[in-house]
Amino acid sequence: MTANKLLDLAASTLLGYRRHIQVVLTLCAGLGLSAIACSVAYNWEYKIMQAELQERLDQIATGIQRDVSGSVEIIRAAGAFYSTFDGEKQPEFQKFVDSALYRHPSVKAIAWLPRISDSQQFLTDEIDLGLDLTPNRLALEKAAKRQEIIATDRQILPAQNQPCIFVFQPIFSQLDLGDAAVLPPKLPALEQENLQGFTLGILLVDAIVKSAVQESILKSVNLYLQDAMAPESERFLAFYESKTKRIITDEKIKNKLQIGETIYCPDGSSCTRILNIENRRWLLRFLVTPEYINPVKYWRSLTVLVFGTVLTLAATRYLLSLLNYTDRIEKVAAERRAKSLQLQQTLQELQQTQTQLIQQEKMSSLGLLVAGVAHEVNNPINFIYGNIHHASEYAKDLLELVELYQKHYLYPHSEISEHLENIDFDFMSEDLPQILSSMKIGADRIVQIVQSLRNFSRLDESEMKPVNIHEGIDSTLLILQSRLKATADRPPIGIVKNYSNLPMVECYAGQLNQVFMNILANAIDALETYNLDRDPKAAKANPIAIAITTEYSIPDKIIVRISDNGPGMAENVKKRLFDPFFTTKPSGKGTGLGLSISYKIVVEKHKGALRCDSTPGLGTEFSIEIPLRQQVRQAVPLVSLKISEAA
Numbered sequence: 001m002t003a004n005k006l007l008d009l010a011a012s013t014l015l016g017y018r019r020h021i022q023v024v025l026t027l028c029a030g031l032g033l034s035a036i037a038c039s040v041a042y043n044w045e046y047k048i049m050q051a052e053l054q055e056r057l058d059q060i061a062t063g064i065q066r067d068v069s070g071s072v073e074i075i076r077a078a079g080a081f082y083s084t085f086d087g088e089k090q091p092e093f094q095k096f097v098d099s100a101l102y103r104h105p106s107v108k109a110i111a112w113l114p115r116i117s118d119s120q121q122f123l124t125d126e127i128d129l130g131l132d133l134t135p136n137r138l139a140l141e142k143a144a145k146r147q148e149i150i151a152t153d154r155q156i157l158p159a160q161n162q163p164c165i166f167v168f169q170p171i172f173s174q175l176d177l178g179d180a181a182v183l184p185p186k187l188p189a190l191e192q193e194n195l196q197g198f199t200l201g202i203l204l205v206d207a208i209v210k211s212a213v214q215e216s217i218l219k220s221v222n223l224y225l226q227d228a229m230a231p232e233s234e235r236f237l238a239f240y241e242s243k244t245k246r247i248i249t250d251e252k253i254k255n256k257l258q259i260g261e262t263i264y265c266p267d268g269s270s271c272t273r274i275l276n277i278e279n280r281r282w283l284l285r286f287l288v289t290p291e292y293i294n295p296v297k298y299w300r301s302l303t304v305l306v307f308g309t310v311l312t313l314a315a316t317r318y319l320l321s322l323l324n325y326t327d328r329i330e331k332v333a334a335e336r337r338a339k340s341l342q343l344q345q346t347l348q349e350l351q352q353t354q355t356q357l358i359q360q361e362k363m364s365s366l367g368l369l370v371a372g373v374a375h376e377v378n379n380p381i382n383f384i385y386g387n388i389h390h391a392s393e394y395a396k397d398l399l400e401l402v403e404l405y406q407k408h409y410l411y412p413h414s415e416i417s418e419h420l421e422n423i424d425f426d427f428m429s430e431d432l433p434q435i436l437s438s439m440k441i442g443a444d445r446i447v448q449i450v451q452s453l454r455n456f457s458r459l460d461e462s463e464m465k466p467v468n469i470h471e472g473i474d475s476t477l478l479i480l481q482s483r484l485k486a487t488a489d490r491p492p493i494g495i496v497k498n499y500s501n502l503p504m505v506e507c508y509a510g511q512l513n514q515v516f517m518n519i520l521a522n523a524i525d526a527l528e529t530y531n532l533d534r535d536p537k538a539a540k541a542n543p544i545a546i547a548i549t550t551e552y553s554i555p556d557k558i559i560v561r562i563s564d565n566g567p568g569m570a571e572n573v574k575k576r577l578f579d580p581f582f583t584t585k586p587s588g589k590g591t592g593l594g595l596s597i598s599y600k601i602v603v604e605k606h607k608g609a610l611r612c613d614s615t616p617g618l619g620t621e622f623s624i625e626i627p628l629r630q631q632v633r634q635a636v637p638l639v640s641l642k643i644s645e646a647a
Contacts, residue, residue, distance in 0.1 A: 023323075027316045034308025041301035053263065053271060053286060056216050060223065061273040061284050063212035068277050071107045071203050072149060072167060074100045079169040079199035082112045106207035108157070108164060114197040133200075136166060143168045144195055151278040153230040154205070154237055163237065163249040167201040167278070206247045209238045218242040220292035222260045228274070228281040237282065243289065260287030351580055378450050385443040392436045399429050449478065464630060466504035469512075469558065473548060476516040483524050490531040493524060494545035502550055502558055506629050511601045515610075518594035519562050519622050520546065525585065526566040526620070556628045557608075563621035569614040577612055602626060 078100070081093055097110045113133075133140070136152055143150035152166040173194045209225060223240035239248045241257065248254050262270045263286065271286035402425070405412070412420075477484070477495060486492040527544040542565060549561040569577070576582045578599040602610040608626035 023316060023319055026319055027312060030312025030315060031309065034305055034312060037308055038301045038305035041304045042298055045298050045300055050264070053221065053288075056218065056221070057271055057273055057284070057286050059216050060212045061275060063215065064208055064225075064282075064284065065275050067104075067106055067208050067211050068203065068275070071104050071201060072278065074104060074107060075110060075149070075167050075169055075199050075201035078110050078112070078201075079171050082199060083171045083173075083196065106204050106211055108162070108202040108204050108207075109200075110202075111200045112197060113200050133166075136168075139166070140168055140170075140198060143198065144170045147172065149278050151280045153227055153280070154234060157202070163205045165203050165205065165277075165280075167203060169199040169201075171196045171199060205238045206249050209240055209247050213240055213247075220289045222287045222289065224259060224285045224287055226283050226285075228283045235283075258289070260289045260292075263288045263292075377446065381443060381446045381450065384439075385447055388436065388440050388443055392433070392440070395432050395436060399432070402429075464506055464508055466506050467509040469502055469505050469550060469560065470499055472509055472513045473516055473550075473560070476513055476520060479517070480520055480524065483521075490528060491539070491543060493527055494543060496545055496547040498547065498549040500549075500551045502552055503628060505558055505626065507606055507626060508601075511605060512626075515598040515601050515624065516560075516562075518598045519624075522594065523562065523564040523566070523620070527564055530566045553625070557625055558628060560624040561621055562624070563619060565619045568616040568618050568620055569612075570616055574612055574614055578610070606630065 078093070078097065081096060093112065100110060101107055139150050139152050147170055149167060149169045152168075155164050155166055156162070157164055173196050205225070209223065213223060218240070219242060221242050223238075223242075225237040225239070226235040227237055228235065236251045236254065237249070239254045239257075239259065240246075241248060248257070264270055273284045275282040275284055484493045484495065523546050527546070531539060531544055545565055547561075547563045549563075551559050551561075553559050573584060578595050580596040582596075599610050602608045602624055606626045607630065608624065611623045611625075612620065613623065614620040
């Protein structure tokens, strides 16, 4: 009890402050949306910055790759020069080298290193750089063995103390097939007879980086270049500091600086590119300084946040100004809503009353008609049916008497013989019993029809009683027999009965027969309309028919299914099928009350269920489900009383 009181108190408190809650929710929603919009704008700006960063990274990587590739091509050209002229035109080669050095600042020197197989200090006599290539003997051997250009790791020029890389290209002389056949198969690379020497190129690392970054604008973004294939302690090549715009090649100086933080580019990498420098792999990476993440750069997202906050505050203030006006409007709306509900309820009651009155009047007229016909036909047919047996016996006795006269008076009077011939006594004696027999069969049929009419209207019942459902269905079909016969527009409508063994069912038989009548009449109307639009071949292949199936559902229900092979119904029609006054028939042919009344009879009067299952083009099936016994017996409706009184 206490919990319920607390819940009621909380609910009343919330209702009392519901306006203020709306204001708070509006404020929170506005601020939340502003924050979301700011976040979206921030992400958009951040992605733009990342895209720009990636574009600059690709530009610098392309510049370094292009510069190194151009320098290597110059070295290749120099090698081709020496290979062609065999070292005989030294002035022309020097002129070519001077021109190449002028056009490519990153190339420090290009020289021809002739092969001297017995000396460890060979190849440097013509280079005035103080070089000792002995530590690079392995690189020379690798170049000669692979017969391809080899680049070394980071080197230092002793004279200028400049970091650089050496590029070696082996030059081989062309051998005849006979000379090549006499060469030892496993001769050391540097001692091969056809090895003329090497073209040496010296590339300056700082010049390469300078050439790449001078075309790009790097603000608060540092550049870090290293040799990925070198040992960990020797990987550093160069570092570009954007703040001072200087290129640092001394690793000791670089270690004293704040090189920056890693940032990710849109392609998923940490703003890193791998450069292929012949046999080496260089790693190029962007590192951002703290100034790069500057709030001033995100002015668009800050503007969105401020603008959204201002709009939210304005909307909140406007909402507060509408509270009093909304209260007045709601009071007026509540009054009108109450009146509208009252009018709607009154209209619904009037519709229900009208439906009941129409049903009562319809069933009263039908009851009077059925009762009058049954009563008027019942008395004379009983007179005929009761006396036809005696008439048959009398006719039989008279014929036997005439036969006795003919047997004992072989020669009757001429007038008697003439009359016998005139009336064709022999034919009459044979035909009279047949006529009386036919009259008896017709009288039996009329008695059966009268009994079916009495079963349909249940003139002899005044309350809910156990009845035979099959008798009610058959009586309804008998009344509708004229509509089932063939007409000029259609063939006969077939009736397929699938009756199960049902127990007696406690129900209002007259009202249940009315349900059968409404459903069967609607099925006949649908089949008649459907048959008009069908092709004669299709109509012959699939004749129109109505199937009636009864079954016993354990433990205490019976189900009657009435189905047809007509056009079926659309979903929007099925939803309103049991609404009062809803009909799909032409004006004047249907009132839209039949299925509504049937639904009330089955569901409200008999505590059962009435369902419809229909698919366009496949027909319609109505399922009537009622219990065998009613728990509470209800008074007989006014309709049944009128019918009983009329009977």
